[in-house]
Amino acid sequence: MKTLIPTWAPRLLLAAAFVFSNGLFAQTQADDPVSLVEQTTGYIFANVAENLEEYTANPDALRTLVRNDLMPLLDVDYAARLVLGRAGRGLSSEKIDEFSICMSNLLVNRYSKGLLYFSSEVNLQVLPQRGDLNEKLTRVRTRVMLPKGGSAPVDYAFHKTPEGWKVFDVIVEGISYITTYRNQIMPEVQANGIDSVLARLGSGQLELAD
């Protein structure tokens, strides 16, 4: 995959977040997608279950956890380009970076809320890797066991970057975050322009979940 946009901006933001972290991300860096999912989600779920009260009272602390331990696993720049699609044509790289930062903030918020909603007893089962592994693109399939019984299938789409495997899409019950979000964002950017969308994203109005 050729990189079309500079990637320093979101990373700078993440680096800033790291300064305030308490050094929790000293996990061993496995570099196969299945281990990455197992380690990261295992760690985050356990941490949330342990500190549920604190996180409920102080969602910012939970957001910090997600930002430090989950976001480095995500390729938000790539996701942003997929979402913008043809609406990204002719945009300056600064605008695309800005959009990518907005998206990463949205993802942190959304994921944090999800963690609180499912709260404690969430269990995750990572299904064995199957045939669709490829040198550049693969999918890790998991089942999230819900507290009320039943399970939700959650897949993570990975692609290989110079910094190793990164997630760029999450697919819940077959519903791809990228595909769905893209069909909302692309027409809006084409109709109203990127600045209007960025303004909305920045003000939190575009946050899909309540």
Next chain:
Amino acid sequence: MQKTLSLLSIIFLSLLIAGCAGTQNRHTDPENDPWEGFNRKVYAFNDGLDKVVRPVAVGYDKIMPDPFQRGVGNFFRNLDIPVTFVNQVLQGKFTQSLDSLGRFIVNSTVGLLGFFDIASKAGMPYYNEDLGQTLATWGYEDSRYLMLPFFGPSTFRDGMGRYTDSFIHPVGRAIHGRNEWGLWIVRGIDQRARYLDQDAELNQAYDPYVLMRDVWMQNREFQIYDGDPPMADYDLYLDDYSDEESDPEG
């Protein structure tokens, strides 16, 4: 029975005609939705209907305790199993069809008409099949999106499948045979109550119609492939971004 059905077809037909007369506003990415103009009209109709249905569902959700709601959900899911069974046979999934048959027998008896999902507790697998999925596995893979009045998102294929399945579905049989709509209404309210959590998300979307369509179409593909659909073609999304002239009208 005839009267109600003909009333439905009149509503349906008038919407169809209204749809054809309307402008086709296709400002979205073309999923398989050539009837978007018509579909948006039906969507608006259903949305209007929801002004009545939603408050009832909210009330139901408030009044009924969770275990009761789960029981009602189990009850209706159990009633879907005969349709699943027949379609598993049609798809050649014989072993799975026996699982479904066993599940239906256990839940209908020990599970007190399906209110208690004993089968799942005993580790019996749950499957969901219908004629739309059967037609898809037979090769009718792509079908255009079709918004049905009352029933909501569907495709042309799945709409036909749904109608045909209704002749073996217990609720469908009650409607066809004795003009008994009670169960159908209760099921509608129960199902609507299950989607209340998603309302905020839908309402905040830039284009709720497109959000509902995309979510439904993707989830439907997920069902057709029994939970293992092929990955989206992400490269195509990227080509869209970088190639000046590419305009994939799918």
